[in-house]
Amino acid sequence: MAALMAVRRQFLACFRLTRDISLVRCLGTSFVHGKCNLNRILLSQTPSTHFHTSALVSTASAVTVTEEPDTLLQKVVILVKGHDRAVLDSYEFFASLAAQELGINVSQVSEPRKDIERMTLLKSIHIFKKHRVQYEMRTHYRRIEISHITGCTAQVYLEYIQRNLPEGVAMEVTKTAMEKVPDHILEPMWKPQPADEPNQ
Amino acid sequence: MATHSSKALFSVGRTSFSYIGLSKSTSRVTYATALSVNNPPRTKGFPDRNGRGTFPRRPKREPGEPRTEKMAPDQDWTSVYPAATPFRPNSVPLPVRMGYPVKGGVPPLKKGNLELIKIPNFLHLTPAAIRKHCEALKPFCTEWPSALDTDPKCDERFPVKIESREFVSAGPSIRNPAARGVQLSIKLSSLNLDDHARKKMLKLVGERYCRDTDVLTIRADSCPLRQQNYDYAMYLLTVLYHESWKTEAWEAEKTVADMEEYMWEDSPSQKNILELLMRMKVSEGDGQEAREQLLERRDVQEYKDSVTRLKNEGESESSMLQYKEAVKKVLNV
Numbered sequence: 001m002a003a004l005m006a007v008r009r010q011f012l013a014c015f016r017l018t019r020d021i022s023l024v025r026c027l028g029t030s031f032v033h034g035k036c037n038l039n040r041i042l043l044s045q046t047p048s049t050h051f052h053t054s055a056l057v058s059t060a061s062a063v064t065v066t067e068e069p070d071t072l073l074q075k076v077v078i079l080v081k082g083h084d085r086a087v088l089d090s091y092e093f094f095a096s097l098a099a100q101e102l103g104i105n106v107s108q109v110s111e112p113r114k115d116i117e118r119m120t121l122l123k124s125i126h127i128f129k130k131h132r133v134q135y136e137m138r139t140h141y142r143r144i145e146i147s148h149i150t151g152c153t154a155q156v157y158l159e160y161i162q163r164n165l166p167e168g169v170a171m172e173v174t175k176t177a178m179e180k181v182p183d184h185i186l187e188p189m190w191k192p193q194p195a196d197e198p199n200q
Numbered sequence: 201m202a203t204h205s206s207k208a209l210f211s212v213g214r215t216s217f218s219y220i221g222l223s224k225s226t227s228r229v230t231y232a233t234a235l236s237v238n239n240p241p242r243t244k245g246f247p248d249r250n251g252r253g254t255f256p257r258r259p260k261r262e263p264g265e266p267r268t269e270k271m272a273p274d275q276d277w278t279s280v281y282p283a284a285t286p287f288r289p290n291s292v293p294l295p296v297r298m299g300y301p302v303k304g305g306v307p308p309l310k311k312g313n314l315e316l317i318k319i320p321n322f323l324h325l326t327p328a329a330i331r332k333h334c335e336a337l338k339p340f341c342t343e344w345p346s347a348l349d350t351d352p353k354c355d356e357r358f359p360v361k362i363e364s365r366e367f368v369s370a371g372p373s374i375r376n377p378a379a380r381g382v383q384l385s386i387k388l389s390s391l392n393l394d395d396h397a398r399k400k401m402l403k404l405v406g407e408r409y410c411r412d413t414d415v416l417t418i419r420a421d422s423c424p425l426r427q428q429n430y431d432y433a434m435y436l437l438t439v440l441y442h443e444s445w446k447t448e449a450w451e452a453e454k455t456v457a458d459m460e461e462y463m464w465e466d467s468p469s470q471k472n473i474l475e476l477l478m479r480m481k482v483s484e485g486d487g488q489e490a491r492e493q494l495l496e497r498r499d500v501q502e503y504k505d506s507v508t509r510l511k512n513e514g515e516s517e518s519s520m521l522q523y524k525e526a527v528k529k530v531l532n533v
Contacts (some may be wrong), residue, residue, distance in 0.1 A: 072345075072358065087320055148344045148349070166320035170369035171369070174365050175365075185391065188441070
């Protein structure tokens with residue numbers, strides 16, 4: 001009984017956090033020093049003297065808490081694909097360090113087998129059937145599995161990871177969310193007597 | 201014809217051809233620059249008077265010393281590479297070499313190295329930078345409820361699992377048609393179903409149910425949006441649940457062939473064993489009470505269990521042994 005109450009209190013506490021635009025601008029400018037142009041974070045450029053003073057002040061106040069209950073994700077599987085294994089190694093280091101810093105539980109990091117797609121084509125545009133040329137495309141994979149993460153944290157983490165995805169690397173994210181049994185399925189609508197069931 | 205070295209100076213020349221039968225003369229004039237490529241740098245602004253009189257060039261600056269010389273070992277690297285930028289050899293104070301080595305030599309230097317520029321670099325994502333980013337992102341994260349630390353607890357409180365996929369890739373289009381599919385999994389033991397409702401649900405659902413794990417999986421991907429597919433999957437679950445509780449008039453016509461599992465009552469096996477036992481013990485007399493007494497006997501119950509097990513689970517070492525023992529007991533062999 002006590003466990004149930006504790007669980008219910010914690011569910012009420014898991015509210016969805018929304019991102020405020022002013023804080024995003026703040027975040028973006030705190031990384032910009034000098035005249036670097038940020039293509040990924042779509043922000044208006046603010047002069048470098050502006051952000052130092054406002055960064056700390058608006059961080060705490062720009063986080064809004066809504067009444068909507070947070071989704072609970074039992075498992076998030078991130079599969080990254082690329083042609084270069086070294087790039088995927090570096091990306092895996094980055095992703096796992098980021099998860100560690102944010103307090104996310106990474107349950108498994110594995111490397112599925114690479115796929116090689118080969119094609120054998122004619123070397124010449126006309127005749128010379130005996131002379132061919134062979135090409136191959138190698139796709140390397142990396143699989144990161146995260147368990148027991150809330151919807152807000154997952155959104156933050158995935159957005160961070162995806163914004164820093166290198167060129168030539170693709171990602172596939174599989175989320176498994178868990179929900180309660182809906183209220184309308186708890187009890188049957190019809191009375192379980194064969195005598196007087198309502199007509200469809 | 202054309203010399204490789206730049207030391208030679210071509211002179212202006214004229215070549216003429218004459219065709220047989222035609223008095224046409226084609227003249228080809230070759231031009232050459234008086235300045236060759238590897239000449240020592242001249243003083244700025246003064247074009248060579250021997251040449252064709254090139255316009256005055258902009259004074260050529262000497263490149264200064266690279267920034268790496270001025271970098272302190274304890275500098276803030278996150279300010280040198282704050283965002284993803286191509287590799288700049290004069291900004292990275294590392295003696296990196298990359299590329300296929302020259303014969304008998306080493307890979308080329310980082311200066312002017314295209315291989316280093318082509319490959320994506322992670323210089324903007326050093327551990328220090330990652331920590332800074334995560335510090336800024338922490339206020340937006342929420343904590344997982346500590347009471348749900350194991351999977352069985354999660355399954356007990358939240359039995360409905362919704363699986364969806366997202367894709368990130370570069371290409372002509374950022375959309376992926378596989379992203380709109382939604383898969384709903386639920387264990388039937390967590391639903392409020394009685395015996396008849398469970399059997400009807402299994403019949404309605406067919407292949408979507410896995411007997412080993414007791415999981416019903418509904419896959420919805422016919423609608424264009426993920427939200428629509430999720431709503432449709434929930435609607436299907438609701439309809440299945442309520443329909444399985446209903447008992448239609450035609451369900452009374454259920455025959456033995458429709459049964460999901462083998463029932464020994466009113467089966468040929470029961471009739472056969474009862475008749476056999478009646479014929480073996482003629483002295484007890486015929487009638488319904490005698491049959492009921494026979495049914496209540498322990499070896500007949502064991503025989504019933506073994507036959508049911510054989511029919512439902514299939515043939516195996518242990519089930520055949522059990523059947524053999526039961527038959528021996530019933531027939532007093």
